[in-house]
Amino acid sequence: MxxxxxxxxxxxxxxxxxxxxxxxxxxxxxxxxxxxxxxxxxxxxxxxxxxxxxxxPGFIDIHIHGIRGYDYTSWDNKDDFIKNAFGMKKSLLEHGVTTFLPTTVTMPKENLIEACKAIGEITDLSIEGIHLEGPFISEKHAGAQDVRYIRVPDINEVKECFQYSKGKLRTITIAPEKDLDFVSKLWNLGIYPSIGHTDADYETGVRAFLLGANRTTHLFNGMKEFHHRDPGIILASLNYSRYIEIISDFIHINKEVIRFLISQFGVNRFVAITDAISATDLGDGEYSLGKTRITVKNGIAMTSNGKLAGSTLTMDRAFRNLANIVGLQNASLMCSYNPAKSIGLEDRGVIExxxxxxxxxxxxxxxxxxxxxxxxxxx
Structure with missing residues (x-):
């Protein structure tokens, strides 16, 4: 037989x-x-x-708060976070996003724990972890984030979040001037530290990158401004950060600045993100980002005191904007391959x-x- x-x-x-x-x-x-x-x-x-x-390759957005009424910034229990994550996924697929990290803002610890619990329960090919943008950031450069919930770096809180996320807490945006040693502690947990919403000077920034921070959160936005006698975190990022986030809506950064950055520093370090909020795809009106009220007018999201509050950018539009500057191949690197590499996803982001x-x-x-x-x- x-x-x-x-x-x-x-x-x-x-x-x-x-x-x-x-x-x-x-x-x-x-x-x-x-x-x-x-x-x-x-x-x-x-x-x-x-x-x-x-x-x-499918687009990868490692910094996105929401889209089309769904968001990952303002819920009280994991079930609502789960519902919103899947709502985001459905909308993002229409824009070519095949992997994303739902991104929180600065909020109370109990809400952050629920967000991480939700990620821990999600087993989906497109939702590969969570990005915590805060709460360990600078009050001076909080942007649209709620300063009431900013707190000092607490590795025990991070360990709780990491545990509840079942190891899917991939990256945290921090202000290194609050505690430089915190950078190493995150890296040792297997979390990718990103520097943003910070008042760090040049030397502090350099030390943070040497200690293991591998990314800068939305360059130029939410950080100390560049000055020729006080270059701050911006020059430290350009000199030392392995990866640098760029919001290519031509609102957060002028397109000629993007063209200049890529011509001077090469394309392999730049990560396209949207930083999109729930208003994306819905038009002008009143919205929220975490506990903060946001007004969107002509597609630009602002707080009541005139600060930019995320974007209404989609990744396919980010790709088109970049392709018109640097071509399809370079735009693909920025929208797919570089984001994947920056958070340790080695199995995607490239046609290979x-x-x-x-x-x-x-x-x-x-x-x-x-x-x-x-x-x-x-x-």
Whole structure:
């Protein structure tokens, strides 16, 4: 008697696409097996014909508070946080975002714990952890964050959050001048420290990056301004930070500044984020960010005292803005590969053999036409 053992493979072929890799652009095909990229090759083949449209890695947003009425900043229990995380996911997929970190703002400890509990219960391919933006930040540069809940760095509170998140607390934005040793403590827990909402001077910033901080939160925004006699955290970031967040809505940073930064420092360090709030995709009106009331007018989110309060940017628009400055390949690095690397996600963010098949198909105007997560078409 003979027995035949075999496995049923889930094989998908996307053919005749303009494939954007970090190395070169290929007119050809992608073969996907069991959710992973098995082969990238030129020539003709049979499969799902993309008609020459561009294929880029799924966008990764590691700093986003909300979208389309859903947010991750103002709930009292984990069930509401879970509901909002999945609401965000559904909306973000339409914009080509295949991985994101729901991002909190500074809020009471009990709310922060509930947010982390929610992440700990979520097992979803697109929701790979949580970003805590605060509460260990500078009162002077709090921006739209509620200063009532800013507190001194407390590693025990972080350990609680890390435990409740089941190890999915990926990154925390901190002000290093409050406690430089806190940077090392976060790094030793396996959390990526990001420097932001800070009044740190140049030397403090340099020391923070040398101690393990690997990212700067939304450069130029929420930090001490650059001065030629007091360069502060901005120059420390440009000199020493491995990764630097950029909000490419051309409101938070002028596009010519972005062009200059990339020309001088290269594209590999810059991470595109949206910093989007719940007003995104909903239009002008009154909204909230955590406990703070926000007014959106002409797409610009502001507090009552005139401070920028996140954005209404979407990642597909961020990609288009960047592509118009630095081209498709560089925009793809900033919107996919660099964000993944900055928080230790080595299995995605690039069209490469062995990587997860999270892909976005764009038309000639760079609008999202199709989205694949783990090789499955979801949009």
């Amino acid at each position: 003979f027995f035949t053992f075999f496995s049923i493979l889930n094989v998908v072929k996307l053919v005749n696409g303009r494939i954007i890799t970090p190395y070169r652009e290929i007119q050809g095909n992608i073969e996907i097996e069991n959710g992973r990229i098995k082969r990238i090759y030129e020539g003709n083949d049979y499969g799902e014909n993309l008609d020459g449209l561009a294929v880029v 053999v062995g990587k997860r098949a999270d892909l976005v198909v764009l038309d000639e105007k760079m609008n999202v036409k199709k989205v694949y997560v783990n090789g499955e078409e979801v949009i």
